[in-house]
Amino acid sequence: MSTRYQLGDDESHEEKIDIKALLKMLVESQTKQAETQARQTEFQARQVELQQQIIEILKNTSIATDNHEKQDKNIGGDSAEKKENTDTAAIELEEDDQWLIDGRDGRLYKALRDNDMETVKKILNENPEVFKEGIPHGQLTALHLAIFLGRDIKIVEKIIELMPLEILESKTRHNGYTACHFAAIYGYPEAAKAMVKKHSKLTQIRDALGRAPLELAFEFVTTAQKKIVEYLYSKTRNENPSPFSGQDGVRLLHSAIDANFYDLASCLVKRFPKLVMEKSLKTDMCALELLVRKPFAFPSGVQLRWWQKRIYSKIQVDMNSVYVQPAEPSTCQSSECTISLEDNPPASSEAYKTEDTPSVSSTIKKGIFNRYSTLAPCVENIKNLKLMHEHASALLKDMSTEILRKKESEILTFFDNNPDIIKLTIRHGLIEVILQGLKKFGHLVRYRLPHQMMEIAIAERNEEIVNLLWERCDSRGARINLVSTTDKDGNTILHYASKLAPSDKLNSVSGVALQMQREVQWFKSIMRETDRFKRNKKGDTARNIFDEEHKDLLKKGEDWMKDTSGSCMIVAALVATVAFAAVFTVPGGYISESHSSLNGTPIFLGKTSFTMFMIADAVALFSSITSVLMFLAIYTSRYSANDFLTYLPRKVIIGFATLFISMAAILTAFSASLSIVAGGRFPGAPIPIAVFTSFPIILFAWLQLPLFYNMVRSTYCASILHDHKYIL
Template sequence: MEVNNFCSSAIVAQVLNGKDNYENWKACAKNYLWVRDLWDVVEQTSEPPQQEDKAEFKAWSKRNVAALHAIQISCDAIMLSHIRNMTTAKDAWNTLAQKCQLPMKEETSVARFIDRTHMLELLKAVKEHALESTKSVLTSHTHLANAVIGDSSFTTFHFAIFDGQLDMIDEFLSTMSEEHLKMLDRHGRTVLHHAAMTENTKIAQSLIRKSRELLTFLDNRGYIPLNAACLGGHKDMTHYLYNMTTREVLLSPENECQAALFVCQCINNKWFGIKQIYDLKATHIYAHELLLLMSKTIAASDVAQFDQSSVHQAMLNAAQRGVTEFIVEVIKPNIDLLMVLDEERRNIFQIAVAHRQEKVFSLIYGLDAIKYPLIAYTERDYNNMLHLAGQLSPQSQVKLQQISGAALQMQRELQWFKEVEGIIPPMLKQHTNKEGETPYEAFDRSHANLVKEGEKWMKDIAQTSTIVGTLIITIMFAALFTVPGGPDQDTGVPLLLTKKLFKIFIISDSISLFASTTSVLIFVGILTSRYTAPDFLKSLPNKLIIGLSSLFISIVAMMVSFSSTVIIMVKGQLEIVIPIVLLAGIPIGLFVWLQFPLLVKIFISTYGPGIFDRKMKQWL
């Protein structure tokens, strides 16, 4: 084979050795043809001729050098380290075949030359869930259980796995040996890797019962089935395979990277991520062990290994998603990760600000003087940390959706801006970004629509509450001049003035009148307020708290006044009093259900401890 042809086929080996060159692979190879080509060249260079035959030896040397060179240039740094000092293409190929677990030529031949008619019959039976027909075909043609479909690496067994019929799987397994289950496709995957890409844990159970060793096989990306399931985001399958993969496997020295990769993938697939790991390890104890083990592994890796790993991206993902435990434990022994940057050249604290992750941002209070260059850093578009706090990005809007009400959302944005403003150097407060905006100009522009939405939200509440408050004022004012029992005709003094219930009526009526009047005046003030951005931090929330609180007090007092009047009128007849008093509690209950949670949220947001932990203990 010519060197150029060999190199074309060798490009495909890049996929198996860590380089993603799928388009080139499609262009130069079909099915297992490239394996055959490479194998043929290796066979041609297997045994050197006698050196006495100089012409033949020279030709062999030329072929060997060309083949060895083509194999070496197809490898990444890690795989190249295994064959760097080898002198023959055969040795290099055999080593790579062992490391990557490539399919052998004999397996390829069997897979390619099968009876297509019987294969189609089997696929149809599987698709139609015809168990007897499937059993008949597999009994007559047992080799079809592992037959490759067309030019893909997809076998008939894989087809049955993704079809999801457990009885079909058991029928296939009855005709297959344990060695058949361990066969690898061109991507180095076993059948358990394929099953891990589904949510059908019962199929995985059947495969593991046949061979537990399947749990430890690595595909060409270096993933065991557990990590393949986690990468695909299959929660149930991940939990099942995690329970089936023993502690010894995950914590063994040769599998340290698997444990680290599992934690990274859990972070990438948020909330069945770190939280569930910690929940699971509450019974198994070693959640923290995984994290510490990963940190030590990272600290012990060289530059090449570090660059090949996904630690950099995992750290950025942790900052975006607010996984503070991961950030702290990994950075402690790997201080250089404190300086990682994303594609926009933002550090982890700038990312936290952009994504509004207050727990990650609060970690900056637990740093010593090293925090100052991180605070003052500007990203690719010359935005400093205050610019990012002032920009209402899509990422920050996702976090804002967790807060009800545009006014409270605006208040939270102001709290973020004020918090960052309090820690950055004064010179950066007037710093302009690539668009020529200061942080304050960026904030005003970015939040203009949110200010309008907040104004509308507050005015809607104020208008509705004003109507309710006005009705209560009217009723309570009129009730004072139509007191129960009536007045004395000569003096005009109420006849029941000395009664305790009458005194309760007078006091509760007065409280309701005063509270409702206060609420109406406050809501009128909200309707006539100026709506600038800073007003949403304290001024407007304060008014809303006072207005809603006054309205709540007025409703409660009105119901007390009504109940006391009813008791006076019916003269203690409990069969009438009790139902009426219970009914009087319905309006109070409705207000508590509909409006009180909002009042509590506003109060906590305005006067609560805040979302930032300024007393963070030093952790680095």
């Protein structure tokens, strides 16, 4: 019989609780909590144990067992950093195996740790069996340890010299790494050269995951990695099982692109062109898609300052010495793997425009500039950037050539299977990629993959590519077809222009009002009379979609306009008040002789500074009142979408201009008035007064001029499809 307990005095709200059931639930909850806590404690203890094992290997201290307590105390803040910066998969030493490094007393490990070459040679000569013993559980040989510890190359070469060939092929137990894999991981090209010189098959041996040393070298990108990648690439042979064929070759090509080694990737494409069309099973991407996902690899994907552009155009880069001669001359000769600068001129954001041949004098100047460019770190960085752009452009040309030499049906199938290539290319504004595609296969502009390039360019708001596609259509009929087609949902290009621009494109325009103006400009520029009332399959016109997509932006633009005009109107009103009052309180006062004909005339009326005061005060009053009227008109506008095209921006421009004039004029009037008052006693006063007066004017111009300039440029110099008379 269970015990029950009643809560509360009100019988209509009584709640009965089974105390036994409650106690049972409480006990079960505490039991589960205790089990969970025990598992967490066990996991933490295991984690600490593993951390201690790794740190004991990494610390260059004694490994004797009597020093373990001291090492445990020193485990601290730098342990996490060392654990993150080290390939833990390659560290397979265990705590109980340290003293077994030479089978007896750990002398070889100590000698390697201390970089003691004489002791290493002595131990190796006295006990050749040490090559075979190594670390029993991890199966790390003395050569593994020497490379891992980064010992002197002379010690490494001595170990390689004494080590039998079969021991050179020894692999670690868990990952199957040979010493050559270790050299590839840790960027030790000298050790790799010594090993491959003695045993050439090391470059072909795979680890537990089927990766050759070359592939591992690509995965670990460090300062020294490029040299060992180039060396292993030159020594890795294309023989069965080849690391350059199938998915192994695709992984190599993708790894080269990921590591920004575009020169080596270009060599791979030249030697094994089939890799370009194949997808990676891991990423489900082809090499071209991976390349277009790295917009910074091309000039059009990098925003440089004006001075950086000047330096960029002056620097010359030499790619002839960068590419590596592979081990099979018959497969890839040096002439095939070397791209000359003449074949790939420096690219720019207007790469599709033809440039004139440089003169001899300009070439000499560029050569002199290039010679001394390395003296400045910023110039060296720009030089490296340009070299990377040249390599990436060469790689793009090689891949495009391979893809576009296929039949038309194969090309369309390739882009159908990789639809993101065109979309990403247009989104990032990679003019170079579009140029290569249209140069080899001009019909690409009219195919749906699944959308036309023009539709994607308009949806992504990429003006440069829209202009480029329009210019590539060399006939009126082709241009009509380009803008008159509809997609499977019945959308015209006007429907694409009516959608809200991507956030990154909107954020590139300063001010919500200018963002709304830009959207209206796109919509008006694309509009054709025949498309105005066309409905898609959902029954929506482009105007309906535009109003729905932009209602939030329209509201934000209205709030921005009202806040800006309200603030500026207050400032303009204050200036007008001060300018009006200054007329009746002129500096120096008036002549007060009742019997004189000059009674009521300003005392300093004949002075130049007084004339300047009167003119500046009048200008300040009139311009401030004009500014107030302009901002008042903005404040009371209806704020329709079309108003943001020219009506509202024009009033903001006039209001800003007159406000700036009024502030400059009132400061000038103050300066003239102060000169009149203080000029008689301090003859040099006008100069500092004029200097200090200019500070607020310069500050106002510095803070507000960018917005004013952007608004003028966007309103009166908009270049969206300005040459496309048919669309307009």
